[in-house]
Amino acid sequence: MFTAYLIITVITILANAGIAVADFLRAEFVVANSTEVGLPQNWLPWLAALKAAGAAGLLLGLLGVTAIGVAAAAGLVLFFIGAVAAHIRIRVYHNIVFPGGYLGLAVASLALAVVP
Template sequence: MFIAYAVVTVITIAANAWIAIADFARAKFVLANSAEVGVPQSWLPMLGTLKAAGAAGLLLGLLGVQFIGRAAAIGLVLFFIGAIAVHIRARVFRNIVFPGSFLVLAAASLLLAVA
């Protein structure tokens, strides 16, 4: 079971680190998506920091600080539930699969961490 947890969590870490970097760099697709769902550009550094903190927390969980890893997974699950809610509120469904994918990864990391 640890191998499944490790693999899923490493993928979740990589995905969240990548999207955090994209937020910090103000990548074109990030700017376009945030404008489409009504998230101000001024929020991007905070959102990137939350994603990066989640990735760092998951890494700490893998390294043995289990309560931090679980807390990070819970935080990421809540974060991406919020992202999906923002997409639904804005009625932007064409790219809702992206926050949905991040949510699935975070939830899988959490479930495997507590199993």
């Protein structure tokens, strides 16, 4: 079970760190997506910081600080539930798979972190 936890959590860390960098750099696809769902552009650095913090917390969890890893995974689950909800609220479904994928990774990381 640890192998699954390790693999899924590393993938989740890399995915969230990568999208956090894209948010910080205001990549064209990030700006287009956030505009489409009605997100103010001045929120991007704050959301990027939350994603980066989640990735860092997951890494700490892998390094043995289990409570931080679980809290980070739970935080990312809540974050991406909000992202999916924003897509649904505005009825932007054509790219909902992206926040849905991040949500799936966060849920898997959380589930595997709490399984004995």
